[in-house]
Amino acid sequence: MTDLALDKPVPPNAAEPNRTAPAARRGTVRPSPTALGVGLLLAVAFGLLPLVGSEYLFDAILTPFLALALAGLGLNILTGYAGQVSLGSAAFMAVGAYAAFNLSLRLPGLPFVVDILLAGLVAAAVGLVFGLPSLRLRGFYLAVSTLAAQFFVQWVFNKVGWFSNNSPSGIVTVPPLSVAGLALDGSVGRYLFALSVVSVVTLVVWRLVDSPTGRALAALRDHETAARVIGLPVLRLKLLAFAVSSFIIGVAGVLWAFAYLRTVEPAGFNLDRSFQILFIVIIGGLASLRGAFLGAALIVVFPLALARLGETLLGGLFDSGVLEMSQRIVLGLLIIAFLIAEPAGLSALLDRLWRRVAGRLAALCSALCSRFASNRSA
Amino acid sequence: MTATPSEAVRIEPRSTQPQAAPAALAVDGLSLSFGGVTALNGVSFTVAAGEIRAVIGPNGAGKSSLLNAVSGLYRPDSGRVWLGGHSFAAVPTDRLAALGVSRTFQNLALFKGLSVLDNVAAGLTHRLRAGVLAQVIGLPTARRERADAYDRAEALLAFLHLEDARDRPVGTLPYGVQKRVELARALVARPRLLLLDEPMAGMTLTEKQELTGCIRAARDDLGATVVLIEHDIGVVMGLSDRIAVLDYGRLIGDGTPEAIRNNQAVIDAYLGVAHDLEAGEGI
Numbered sequence: 001m002t003d004l005a006l007d008k009p010v011p012p013n014a015a016e017p018n019r020t021a022p023a024a025r026r027g028t029v030r031p032s033p034t035a036l037g038v039g040l041l042l043a044v045a046f047g048l049l050p051l052v053g054s055e056y057l058f059d060a061i062l063t064p065f066l067a068l069a070l071a072g073l074g075l076n077i078l079t080g081y082a083g084q085v086s087l088g089s090a091a092f093m094a095v096g097a098y099a100a101f102n103l104s105l106r107l108p109g110l111p112f113v114v115d116i117l118l119a120g121l122v123a124a125a126v127g128l129v130f131g132l133p134s135l136r137l138r139g140f141y142l143a144v145s146t147l148a149a150q151f152f153v154q155w156v157f158n159k160v161g162w163f164s165n166n167s168p169s170g171i172v173t174v175p176p177l178s179v180a181g182l183a184l185d186g187s188v189g190r191y192l193f194a195l196s197v198v199s200v201v202t203l204v205v206w207r208l209v210d211s212p213t214g215r216a217l218a219a220l221r222d223h224e225t226a227a228r229v230i231g232l233p234v235l236r237l238k239l240l241a242f243a244v245s246s247f248i249i250g251v252a253g254v255l256w257a258f259a260y261l262r263t264v265e266p267a268g269f270n271l272d273r274s275f276q277i278l279f280i281v282i283i284g285g286l287a288s289l290r291g292a293f294l295g296a297a298l299i300v301v302f303p304l305a306l307a308r309l310g311e312t313l314l315g316g317l318f319d320s321g322v323l324e325m326s327q328r329i330v331l332g333l334l335i336i337a338f339l340i341a342e343p344a345g346l347s348a349l350l351d352r353l354w355r356r357v358a359g360r361l362a363a364l365c366s367a368l369c370s371r372f373a374s375n376r377s378a
Numbered sequence: 379m380t381a382t383p384s385e386a387v388r389i390e391p392r393s394t395q396p397q398a399a400p401a402a403l404a405v406d407g408l409s410l411s412f413g414g415v416t417a418l419n420g421v422s423f424t425v426a427a428g429e430i431r432a433v434i435g436p437n438g439a440g441k442s443s444l445l446n447a448v449s450g451l452y453r454p455d456s457g458r459v460w461l462g463g464h465s466f467a468a469v470p471t472d473r474l475a476a477l478g479v480s481r482t483f484q485n486l487a488l489f490k491g492l493s494v495l496d497n498v499a500a501g502l503t504h505r506l507r508a509g510v511l512a513q514v515i516g517l518p519t520a521r522r523e524r525a526d527a528y529d530r531a532e533a534l535l536a537f538l539h540l541e542d543a544r545d546r547p548v549g550t551l552p553y554g555v556q557k558r559v560e561l562a563r564a565l566v567a568r569p570r571l572l573l574l575d576e577p578m579a580g581m582t583l584t585e586k587q588e589l590t591g592c593i594r595a596a597r598d599d600l601g602a603t604v605v606l607i608e609h610d611i612g613v614v615m616g617l618s619d620r621i622a623v624l625d626y627g628r629l630i631g632d633g634t635p636e637a638i639r640n641n642q643a644v645i646d647a648y649l650g651v652a653h654d655l656e657a658g659e660g661i
Contacts, residue, residue, distance in 0.1 A: 204514060211513035212503050212524055219489040219500050226487035229449060230563065231475025231504030240510065287491060 058187040067255040072280035072292030074248030080286035082241035083221025088149030089277040094269035096250025097257035127246020157266040171265040285345025294346040402603035408457035417443035419627040435624035478570035490549040499531040501566040554585040574606035
């Protein structure tokens with residue numbers, strides 16, 4: 001602040017007339033329909049679903065959806081907002097999951113919420129290290145260097161038995177989830193826990209991308225040279241993006257392991273998972289918070305829907321091998337179609353649909369009103 | 379060179395007369411080459427505080443290279459750049475904003491995904507003191523800083539008549555307006571030195587006249603020393619206090635518009651003879 005105070009006073013002709021009016025307008029920038037929609041969604045997710053949902057809905061759909069949406073949110077900060085490509089998301093999920101497992105195993109006194117935070121910090125630290133190449137590399141070259149994270153981390157967890165408590169199979173079962181003495185090991189409990197974590201993190205991310213730092217990240221993405229010239233700390237911003245993104249992806253890994261699978265194994269965090277998270281971000285929409293959720297919903301629901309559809313249409317012919325193959329093919333086609341038709345993703349598609357529906361509704365309303373009015377006058 | 383460390387503290391352009399003022403910018407023997415191509419060859423000149431200085435010359439004369447060397451995007455092979463009383467062999471781009479220098483680019487360098495207001499406010503982000511956490515939590519200092527930055531950005535939008543475009547994504551605006559947004563972003567931090575690389579390229583006559591007024595106002599009302607590269611000789615003659623002419627990386631003329639108009643070397647290299655100037659005005 002002091003250095004702003006030192007600045008020359010704004011010349012009266014330039015400043016005064018507009019000082020108050022726009023400030024008043026700024027209060028109304030946030031559209032209330034969004035707030036209403038989010039409120040409604042939260043009410044349904046927290047209040048209604050736990051009462052009516054089946055175990056299948058929580059275990060097979062909602063909980064993995066939440067974990068993947070969170071991972072997508074984390075990657076979106078790095079790729080969508082800061083413009084740095086990463087193919088190592090699953091590695092940071094693995095770091096988070098293994099860190100939380102080892103913390104709960106080796107420091108049993110710590111509350112689980114602290115475990116999660118620490119696991120996120122460990123993932124952030126690892127992300128920071130693998131983010132260092134971003135200071136020199138861009139685009140494809142950076143993407144390839146983040147692949148190193150993917151392969152290195154998976155190799156370490158396979159190689160060093162200590163991380164999986166020397167389990168001979170390499171697969172470890174995580175302790176049942178409990179927060180503040182409250183056992184959350186049922187389907188609903190694990191779902192509610194994941195939902196709470198995702199809600200809190202999403203709120204924080206929303207605040208972050210809306211802050212001057214969030215804008216600075218977007219500036220860095222859109223024009224790095226201009227960002228440097230106007231004095232943005234480009235290197236620090238890049239590392240910050242890597243750290244925050246990895247933190248969130250690490251927390252997503254904890255949810256994946258503790259709330260969804262209840263086991264941890266390195267193979268669960270392979271390159272396929274990294275691509276899956278990248279697809280979530282691309283399909284959902286880059287630089288859109290909603291996009292991560294929409295993309296994750298599609299990625300989780302789509303294979304299940306396809307399996308059901310194949311079963312009904314083809315019966316016995318549609319075995320798991322065919323299913324897996326057709327999943328890949330259809331998903332690939334879907335991504336291509338998306339990149340061509342709507343590069344801005346599901347989020348933009350939804351916006352467009354909404355505008356069209358709202359426009360139709362408005363037109364319909366005014367037509368009805370005018371007919372009503374003319375009827376009355378006649 | 380004219381600038382000495384003691385002058386670093388009094389670089390308030392408005393408080394000084396152009397003639398008596400210390401240099402806002404000086405380049406001394408600047409040379410730069412790319413492979414075998416010489417972009418700048420021992421260029422030296424001084425820009426007094428509070429002056430509007432044009433840099434002209436044929437295509438490939440080294441004008442943009444000069445600006446890029448001054449803003450640290452290129453590292454000169456030899457020579458020094460004096461900015462605000464500091465001398466640099468290579469100007470640190472990261473410190474440019476802190477040194478009170480801002481610039482625009484020949485091809486638009488806006489943040490396409492952000493609104494006009496956010497683009498302009500970004501020009502003040504380097505001054506924010508609140509950390510990320512304070513911003514996310516929304517501590518009072520962070521909120522005050524931010525509100526202050528946006529107030530200043532709004533004031534500048536008004537100054538450059540951009541209020542109507544305020545919330546538009548900058549990529550959706552016409553070219554001329556985008557150019558003005560970039561000028562607003564450069565001006566919002568109240569630079570002591572403003573470097574403009576072809577601010578009027580591709581503009582209509584009306585847009586050029588408007589922008590000429592804006593540049594003059596930037597000097598007169600906001601106290602910025604202006605260095606601009608421009609091809610429109612009509613604009614240059616009317617707007618600038620002094621003109622530097624580059625040709626093949628060398629400084630071939632430096633002086634008032636009147637002196638430049640009559641400088642034989644400049645006429646031969648760039649302006650052409652008088653009747654050609656009339657015909658080719660606005661090249």
